[in-house]
Amino acid sequence: MNKKKILIVTRNLPPLIGGMERLNWHIADELSHENEILLLSHKDAQNTAPQNCNFYGVRLNPLPLFLITAFIKTFLICVVKKPDILFAGSGLTAPITVLLAKIFRIKSIVYIHGLDIATNHWLYNTIWIPMIRAADRIIANSTPTQDICLRKGIPTEKICIIYPGVTYPPLPQDNEIIESIREKYHLHDKKILISVGRLTQRKGLNEFVALALPNIIKNIPNTVLVVIGDTPSQSLNKNLQSKELILETAAKHDIAGHILFVGNISEDYVLSSWYYLADIHVFPVKHIPDDPEGFGMVAIEAAAHGTPTVAFATGGIVDAVQNNESGYLVEKNDYTSFTQATIKALHRDEQNWRRNCCDFSAQFAWSKFEKKLIKVLIGI
Known part of the structure; x- marks a missing residue:
């Protein structure tokens, strides 16, 4: 050309x-x-x-x-x-x-x-x-x-x-950074769910905390949800959620101690380390016809690090997650099934998960x- x-x-x-x-x-x-x-x-x-x-x-x-x-x-x-x-x-x-x-x-x-x-x-x-x-x-x-x-x-x-697209292969695993994160946030012997992205209404994190996370914790008490991201200040989309709202919801269900907000992360090695550290990436995007999720790059980024995603099958997420291979796709807005899929994913053989995720992400x-x-x- x-x-x-x-x-x-x-x-x-x-x-x-x-x-x-x-x-x-x-x-x-x-x-x-x-x-x-x-x-x-x-x-x-x-x-x-x-x-x-x-x-x-x-x-x-x-x-x-x-x-x-x-x-x-x-x-x-x-x-x-x-x-x-x-x-x-x-x-x-x-x-x-x-x-x-x-x-x-x-x-x-x-x-x-x-x-x-x-x-x-x-x-x-x-x-x-x-x-x-x-x-x-x-x-x-x-x-x-x-x-x-x-x-x-x-x-x-x-x-x-x-x-x-996605950076593939991803940055190499830095065990020193990962261990420092575990120490800093007391994450030894924890099952770690991560959510990566802006806190908007479409992302559905507050609803996930209210309708799915309590039962996940009830079944697996050492579960921690790590939220990477914040309420966007320059977004044209004004349908936002906030850390305070999500923590208030968590307090109502007596699970506030199971949620960790780390804010936005600009350092690639740190964000990569969180992906490696996590057991599951949760992506509870709500089905809103006038405000669709176009694709879901974070699901591909998670897969590149060997981390599976549990998500609702809405918008472009259906292209970003391969059901049963790079994670689980759940019928939109079905929080009971989302809970069950997350628990199932946390019990699944980790080695097979990570290999399948990496294989899927390579095409991106x-x-x-x-x-x-x-x-x-x-x-x-």
Whole structure:
């Protein structure tokens, strides 16, 4: 493939925290191996952006100002740098990339994550959805996201699925860090459940603590739930939960001593060590049609470390967990079955679990993600 000049426009980049942010970082990084990448995002992302990208920043907030200034700067970059492709990192920036791609007679690609196509807000449906439809190529992050795109009137021939990737093989197991974590948090002889991600209503952690965790602890009293993540401060989704709410719920069931909040973790080796340390990754995402889970990158990250996931079969999670191999998928919102599946998983042979998880996650390696992206670029 001839080297292309690609301008990626996205609001979702670290240090903002979330799966979309990590994915957009990797899109820029993977494409930069064979192409010239121009990356436009919020100013705070400059220090953590991939090194091989030419970065352009605008203010993150308020959102209308971000969109206006991003449009103006994208226009100027197109005039000066003359990119071959405009790439929207989510549906949010699709109007910017698609409209300017039409004006400058170049190609446009939009990566869709789930919520950015499923929302039923009248303004979004009036402006954003038609712009997404007009893109030259739409990449969906899962089979359910593709189905939503089709229901929104996006032509089948424009859509392809590229699942988010994972670092595989993962960072090597650092027993010194793992042991220091055990000591710090008194986790010797504990069965460890981890939840990794932002505390939003969709993630369903408060409901899990109320409706599943008490019975899990009743059956396996040395169980501890470790919560990695926090309530997001910059999220566009305002349906949030909080540490205080979850602890209040736990106190009502007399299990507050079985929950450990460690906050957001930015150090890769530390987060990797938690995955290695955990027995099970729990992913009790609620089924909310207007707020779907697009994929579930954390389930793949857990699997890469040999850690299985127990999750509700909703949204793109059905693509991120292979039932009976990398974990268990449970009928959505069935907390009794979720409890039983978690207890079953904790009793299952650990060695077989870890081997099956690693085998499943290998297909999501970033190197394979890059090849799929390149294939889209060639075909556009």
